[in-house]
Amino acid sequence: MNEINMKVAILGANGRMGRVLIEALRENEEAYLAVATVRDDSPWVGIDVGELAGIGTQGVSCSAVSTLKPDDVDVVIDFTLPAAFDDNLAWCVANKKPVVIGTTGLSEQQLIALDEAAKQIPLVFAANYSVGVNVMLALVKQAALALGNTADIEILEAHHRFKQDAPSGTAMAIGQAIADTLGRNLQECAVYGREGKEPPREHKTIGFATVRAGDIVGEHTALFADIGERLEITHKASSRLTFAKGAVHAALWLSSRENGRYGMDDVIGLA
Structure with missing residues (x-):
């Protein structure tokens, strides 16, 4: 994988963090936004991601999450809701894609699923990416x-x-x-x-x-x-951009890791 061309998929691009992640990736020189997904029935399907983030046209349109293809992405960043967590994690496991997860409010069963997934793919899970x-x-x-x-x-x-x-x-x-x-x-x-x-x-x-x-x-x-x-x-x-930049940094770090569950303390060397 060429690190300076790492392809990132943002799941839940229309959410508050999703929009800031779009901006963070625009500013990053080692990765770029390849795919931005929203719910299949979202009115944002087909809309340029720049309109979501308020940063001008970016040349990437929001796509329905069901159309996500493995060849389009190297690393996934998921800041959706617990209701979407199971399907998103299952897709990453099935397609052997590293994933950075910022979804909070997960159930005990979903946390167990996270540990099981980490046996098959590398993932970073943190309550906060600052x-x-x-x-x-x-x-x-x-x-x-x-x-x-x-x-x-x-x-x-x-x-x-x-x-x-x-x-x-x-x-x-x-x-x-x-x-x-x-x-x-x-x-x-x-x-x-x-x-x-x-x-x-x-x-x-x-x-x-x-x-x-x-x-x-x-x-x-x-x-x-x-x-x-x-x-x-x-x-x-004072700005969500600090969380988004941390998540992008975690995605870059994760791209070369072995299977396992990691935290931000691992990413920034505090573990």
């Missing part, structure tokens, strides 16, 4: 080691009004990183809402607070609060 967020994940592990036995831990996140899953995939990844470091089961210790009069906070719980408002791109804070001091580790995204 380099900064993945550095944050490394930092919260260090903080948990130093403060987790005494501090109360809360995770605060905010996104735009249209985001459907809550807490966000990134917030859950932060919580999981902390729980794993402390030897806790996140499913047992997570608290997702508080209301009314409750008993005092149990120390080993990890709390989540969610905001959905306006056009917030994404903000995440891991709070370690003890008596007399607190540590806050925060990441704020």
Whole structure:
């Protein structure tokens, strides 16, 4: 494969991330957008991708996902919805195509399918493709080691009004990183809402607070609060382009990997 001519397919090109991925690929010198798919019944079928992204005509038209052909693509980037995940993953496995997956809100069964697929193809799955967020994940592990036995831990996140899953995939990844470091089961210790009069906070719980408002791109804070001091580790995204560029970087990195499931920590060398 010639890396400077890597053919990328974006699945769900009309979504918020799909549109930004189109822009990110236009700016990348090592890969180019070969295919952009939308639902078969989408009104965007046949429309130039530049109209979607607002960047002018690009010479690539949106195509129905059912028309995707193996010879047209080297690597797939999938930022669709959980409802489309099963078919998209099955296509990548059947056609032996590496895939970068940014779909969040997956079920436990879909996560199992992800691990099974990784035995047959290389794939990157991450809740967030920002380099900064993945550095944050490394930092919260260090903080948990130093403060987790005494501090109360809360995770605060905010996104735009249209985001459907809550807490966000990134917030859950932060919580999981902390729980794993402390030897806790996140499913047992997570608290997702508080209301009314409750008993005092149990120390080993990890709390989540969610905001959905306006056009917030994404903000995440891991709070370690003890008596007399607190540590806050925060990441704020001002543009989705940072996520899209990270996903394209992951696609380039993945193109030469062996079968397996990778994360952004592998891509950027933090694993």
